[in-house]
Amino acid sequence: MKTKYYFDELTALQEGYFIIRQLGNHSVGATIHEGKPIVLLDYCPHAGAPICKGKILPKPVAMQLEENHPVLRCPWHGWEFNMKSGDTFKFHSNLRLPKLQYELENDSIYIWI
Amino acid sequence: MSAKIQAIIDCDVHNTYHSQTQLYPYLQEPWLSRLKERGFGYPPETFFSSIHPKRLDAKPEIGTAGSDYRLFKEQLLDKFSIQYAILTGEGISGVSYMPDSEYPSALASAYNQWMVEEWLDKDERFLGSLHLAIQAPETAAAEIYRWGKHPKVVQINLPAATTLPLAHPFYRPVLRAAAEMDLVIALHFRQPGLSAPSITPVGIPFHYLDYHTLVSLPYQAQLVMLVTSGVLEELPNLKFLMMEGGFIWAIHLLWRFDKEYKALNRLAPALKKLPSEYIYQHFKFGIQPIYEPREASALQRVIEAGELQNSLVFGSDYPHWDADEPDFIRRFIPKEWEQGIFYDNAASWYKFFKQPA
Numbered sequence: 356m357k358t359k360y361y362f363d364e365l366t367a368l369q370e371g372y373f374i375i376r377q378l379g380n381h382s383v384g385a386t387i388h389e390g391k392p393i394v395l396l397d398y399c400p401h402a403g404a405p406i407c408k409g410k411i412l413p414k415p416v417a418m419q420l421e422e423n424h425p426v427l428r429c430p431w432h433g434w435e436f437n438m439k440s441g442d443t444f445k446f447h448s449n450l451r452l453p454k455l456q457y458e459l460e461n462d463s464i465y466i467w468i
Numbered sequence: 469m470s471a472k473i474q475a476i477i478d479c480d481v482h483n484t485y486h487s488q489t490q491l492y493p494y495l496q497e498p499w500l501s502r503l504k505e506r507g508f509g510y511p512p513e514t515f516f517s518s519i520h521p522k523r524l525d526a527k528p529e530i531g532t533a534g535s536d537y538r539l540f541k542e543q544l545l546d547k548f549s550i551q552y553a554i555l556t557g558e559g560i561s562g563v564s565y566m567p568d569s570e571y572p573s574a575l576a577s578a579y580n581q582w583m584v585e586e587w588l589d590k591d592e593r594f595l596g597s598l599h600l601a602i603q604a605p606e607t608a609a610a611e612i613y614r615w616g617k618h619p620k621v622v623q624i625n626l627p628a629a630t631t632l633p634l635a636h637p638f639y640r641p642v643l644r645a646a647a648e649m650d651l652v653i654a655l656h657f658r659q660p661g662l663s664a665p666s667i668t669p670v671g672i673p674f675h676y677l678d679y680h681t682l683v684s685l686p687y688q689a690q691l692v693m694l695v696t697s698g699v700l701e702e703l704p705n706l707k708f709l710m711m712e713g714g715f716i717w718a719i720h721l722l723w724r725f726d727k728e729y730k731a732l733n734r735l736a737p738a739l740k741k742l743p744s745e746y747i748y749q750h751f752k753f754g755i756q757p758i759y760e761p762r763e764a765s766a767l768q769r770v771i772e773a774g775e776l777q778n779s780l781v782f783g784s785d786y787p788h789w790d791a792d793e794p795d796f797i798r799r800f801i802p803k804e805w806e807q808g809i810f811y812d813n814a815a816s817w818y819k820f821f822k823q824p825a
């Protein structure tokens with residue numbers, strides 16, 4: 356049974372890092388990229404790190420950095436995930452970033468967990 | 469994941485100072501001035517890593533990760549059922565890789581006193597381990613005798629790679645003191661510097677990826693020569709803990725070493741039993757960083773093949789980047805091994821847990 360929580364206002368989101376809120380028993384982080392919110396459960400699927408405390412970096416492709424394809428590096432074991440697709444970067448894994456669905460109501464962000 | 473584990477001994481917890489000034493009260497001249505003016509002077513990190521060296525969420529507001537007791541309590545001790553945590557220090561382990569001996573010995577001694585006086589009393593769950601400048605073996609041995617009777621000092625830390633094999637007579641005063649004081653000798657790899665040997669026989673690793681993959685090499689060399697030298701017969705109370713160096717390689721040694729010994733035992737005349745028997749009797753291995761095979765249960769089959777269930781101990785390595793929490797390690801081992809790996813195997817190793825005679 357999912358519960359709807361108020362997260363924050365859309366204007367509170369910043370590019371480049373997550374803001375983190377405690378919603379019930381869950382820690383949830385959100386950031387924004389190209390005008391779209393990205394909302395995650397703050398729990399790395401690899402070993403349970405608070406992944407929203409990781410670094411958001413441009414994805415390196417060949418010898419270039421792709422600023423429009425950010426990756427999130429876990430603050431513990433350093434795994435990197437594509438922030439758009441949620442999949443691991445550079446190696447195959449079935450593990451994905453735990454993305455959460457959100458709803459916007461008058462620029463307020465709501466999340467179902 | 470089933471319920472929490474009842475009790476855990478964490479054999480590898482990296483505490484450190486938030487500033488060199490914390491050691492000032494424990495140093496005398498001329499070493500105090502040298503620290504003030506020139507810093508520790510132990511080798512900095514040699515290899516380039518592309519990521520953070522320590523967990524990003526473990527950084528306190530002041531100082532580096534591992535220097536703040538409150539975070540230890542919140543992120544490790546209270547979060548899990550950690551009954552005892554063995555403090556293994558951090559940067560200070562570089563004293564063994566400095567080219568001189570008196571200043572590094574003084575730094576090690578200052579660290580040990582600071583650790584005993586300012587960490588062990590902070591929390592009854594903490595146990596201590598000593599750092600030593602092993603290029604000065606007699607001084608290092610004196611340091612072991614100085615603290616060895618302290619009930620909560622249970623271990624000495626040595627770097628895994630050394631200039632001579634630890635079994636060489638040069639280091640015998642250190643091994644003898646540890647055996648007499650009933651302290652476990654923990655080997656822990658350390659980034660090398662000017663005076664340290666390379667961890668590989670083919671020269672210096674290119675970067676941290678190579679280095680961190682290859683760190684098991686010096687542990688293997690130490691183990692083999694500790695066995696063949698006969699020092700385990702000379703000092704039967706020696707107990708080694710191979711921290712963070714892996715353990716699957718121990719299976720190679722268990723099988724290859726016995727095979728070689730059956731032909732070549734005249735080269736190791738002090739031995740009274742097969743090399744594998746010394747390995748099971750005198751060595752334990754840290755389970756972290758946990759091996760992560762594609763199929764988790766493959767690790768259990770490997771451990772069973774080497775009969776290593778009772779030789780593994782848990783060390784979290786908090787707050788380093790590759791630290792593993794207990795519940796993560798539990799995904800790779802069967803439930804019936806948890807009591808041994810998280811508590812009993814370590815309890816059998818340290819004097820602190822011995823019943824009074």
